Amino acid sequence: MAGAPLLSVEGLETHIATHAGTLRAVDGVDLHVMPGEAVALVGESGCGKSMTALSVMRLLRPPARTVAGRVAFEGQDLLALEEAAMRRLRGDRIAMVFQDPMTFLNPLMRVGDQIAEALAQHRGQSMAQARQAAVEALRSVRIPEPATVARNYPHQLSGGMRQRALIAMAVACRPALLVADEPTTALDVTVQAQIMRLLAGLRRDLGSALLLITHDLGLVAEYCDRVYVMYAGQIVEHAEVGALFRAPQHPYTRALLAAALPPHRRVAELAAIEGQPPSLLSPPPGCRFHPRCPARVAPCDRDAPPLFVLSPERTARCWLHARSPADAAAS
Amino acid sequence: MGPSLLLYTLRRLVQAVPLVFVIILINFALIHAAPGDPIDFLLGSSDATEEYIAQLRAEFGLDRPLPEQLLAYLGKMLSFDLGYSLRFREQVLTLILSRLPATLLLMGTALVVASLLGILLGAVAARRPYSATDNVATLAALAGYSMPVFWLGQIMLLVFALHLAMFPTQGMMSLRAPREGLGMVLDVAHHLVLPVATYSVYHLALVFRLTRVKMQETLALDFITTARAKGLPEGRVVYRHALRNAMLPVVTVIGLNFGFMLAGSVLTETVFAWPGTGRLLFDAIQARDYPLLMGLFTVLSVMVILANVLTDVIYALIDPRVVYR
Numbered sequence: 108m109a110g111a112p113l114l115s116v117e118g119l120e121t122h123i124a125t126h127a128g129t130l131r132a133v134d135g136v137d138l139h140v141m142p143g144e145a146v147a148l149v150g151e152s153g154c155g156k157s158m159t160a161l162s163v164m165r166l167l168r169p170p171a172r173t174v175a176g177r178v179a180f181e182g183q184d185l186l187a188l189e190e191a192a193m194r195r196l197r198g199d200r201i202a203m204v205f206q207d208p209m210t211f212l213n214p215l216m217r218v219g220d221q222i223a224e225a226l227a228q229h230r231g232q233s234m235a236q237a238r239q240a241a242v243e244a245l246r247s248v249r250i251p252e253p254a255t256v257a258r259n260y261p262h263q264l265s266g267g268m269r270q271r272a273l274i275a276m277a278v279a280c281r282p283a284l285l286v287a288d289e290p291t292t293a294l295d296v297t298v299q300a301q302i303m304r305l306l307a308g309l310r311r312d313l314g315s316a317l318l319l320i321t322h323d324l325g326l327v328a329e330y331c332d333r334v335y336v337m338y339a340g341q342i343v344e345h346a347e348v349g350a351l352f353r354a355p356q357h358p359y360t361r362a363l364l365a366a367a368l369p370p371h372r373r374v375a376e377l378a379a380i381e382g383q384p385p386s387l388l389s390p391p392p393g394c395r396f397h398p399r400c401p402a403r404v405a406p407c408d409r410d411a412p413p414l415f416v417l418s419p420e421r422t423a424r425c426w427l428h429a430r431s432p433a434d435a436a437a438s
Numbered sequence: 439m440g441p442s443l444l445l446y447t448l449r450r451l452v453q454a455v456p457l458v459f460v461i462i463l464i465n466f467a468l469i470h471a472a473p474g475d476p477i478d479f480l481l482g483s484s485d486a487t488e489e490y491i492a493q494l495r496a497e498f499g500l501d502r503p504l505p506e507q508l509l510a511y512l513g514k515m516l517s518f519d520l521g522y523s524l525r526f527r528e529q530v531l532t533l534i535l536s537r538l539p540a541t542l543l544l545m546g547t548a549l550v551v552a553s554l555l556g557i558l559l560g561a562v563a564a565r566r567p568y569s570a571t572d573n574v575a576t577l578a579a580l581a582g583y584s585m586p587v588f589w590l591g592q593i594m595l596l597v598f599a600l601h602l603a604m605f606p607t608q609g610m611m612s613l614r615a616p617r618e619g620l621g622m623v624l625d626v627a628h629h630l631v632l633p634v635a636t637y638s639v640y641h642l643a644l645v646f647r648l649t650r651v652k653m654q655e656t657l658a659l660d661f662i663t664t665a666r667a668k669g670l671p672e673g674r675v676v677y678r679h680a681l682r683n684a685m686l687p688v689v690t691v692i693g694l695n696f697g698f699m700l701a702g703s704v705l706t707e708t709v710f711a712w713p714g715t716g717r718l719l720f721d722a723i724q725a726r727d728y729p730l731l732m733g734l735f736t737v738l739s740v741m742v743i744l745a746n747v748l749t750d751v752i753y754a755l756i757d758p759r760v761v762y763r
Contacts (some may be wrong), residue, residue, distance in 0.1 A: 194670075199669055215757060260759070
């Protein structure tokens, strides 16, 4: 892929201070998103994918804190930006859609006003103009009778409608990058498909890039161009979607795919990944996946594997890809 | 929302009527269960004959059976006749109405000052929990919360009125102060400072602590992250999004506190010789003035009920999720 990336994350480390010690929620993550591209960040609960998204947006709350790394967006280092400058980008050039539409809307504010706020803030519009634009934003996410819905409070809307309203809020200022953190997890299956199609359509219309945080491989296959697989705070595999599904190169990815077979191939019993994800307070030595890995080899429980570059758009953090034992010994 | 809110208010008021009736019954029962008799007080230590006592009792209707006394009282209440004060020799209603403005002024000022200040301080403290400012405020609130009103009032008097002579020691107006216009307002305001300060300390501490906790909880909620993700300035996030949500339980407590403040008015008004209903209640209890006591209890109860209805209406105004039923 040519040209400069829209978003590029390098060596991102986000820690959470707990009573039991420092939890390395994000431990050296590298990823990039090209303009207009749809990229997935996949992994099981607690692997650090949401923390990565919040770190990029700089929306972490104490005790979570980004301690190292670089987040370049449209040529600026977000982590070095003044809070006021970051605020100007947030909700304007880079916007976020959240997981649970029930709790991410303010219950005491009219839906239209919650959208208008962002427009008034970034576009310098009067509240009256912004309200008008908010109705248009609601129309753009295919909400019927947008003028009525704009005057409603969140509790008067269904879950799907609320998620549409949250999306309208995020796209109101036509962001270059949309970060969606499990946008369909809290919704009914039928509504999930509608929301994903809506996101895909908006992305085409606005030319926005999408960073989709999800654990649903079905969504990844259908809506994304590239995918990063995350495990225990690290990226373990990165590939174009087709290549990843055809030939996963990391045992964890293979296990994930086996656990999420398409319906027509579903067997009597789903393949679960044995064991528990490791504690991020004290990750196991060597490869973090080795205690659960069926393909474990000699150095796995001793040396942490680097991210091996298999081809320009393909990496995997696994000793199976060491070209020689010397390669393994070198790191 | 307009007409339905009005209907809701009316309905809540109608619902309050049986409550007032029950309160009158309880007041009546309570007072007659207490030992002592107004005639004893009227006569004092003078040696009255049995005959004279009986005559007095008949005159005031105290010789009739209890149910009959109650029925007579209820009948009069319906025509707003609260009876005649034995101690002050005046109509109870006239007496209460002449004292009510002073109490409402004192309480209203204290309630507004304490609520506004408590909410503001609570919101500021919640933004930086466990900072030096927060710790000092929390400690001060704890002290204010546990300080007895009568003691605090006397200390205030000693320090600011007697020792520093910054404020008057008692009453609501000076003898030679103007009785109208700005001069009167300033004079009354000068007299208000110490009683309001004494009166509001407890309430201020309570509202502060509640607001602080609720704000901290609210600031951790998901929709606050949404507000920040929109790129809103921190002030708008805190005061527009968080504070309004945190206010819901605070409004309820402020409303409930109205009753406690009325009860507290007895102490404050007595310490500062404030010419309000609290002092009147104190005098009525000392004189075992049944008609005045019952009149006061009834009027004060009605005020507490009205305050609760008002609280419900304000709550409904803030929270669109309230169902008008």
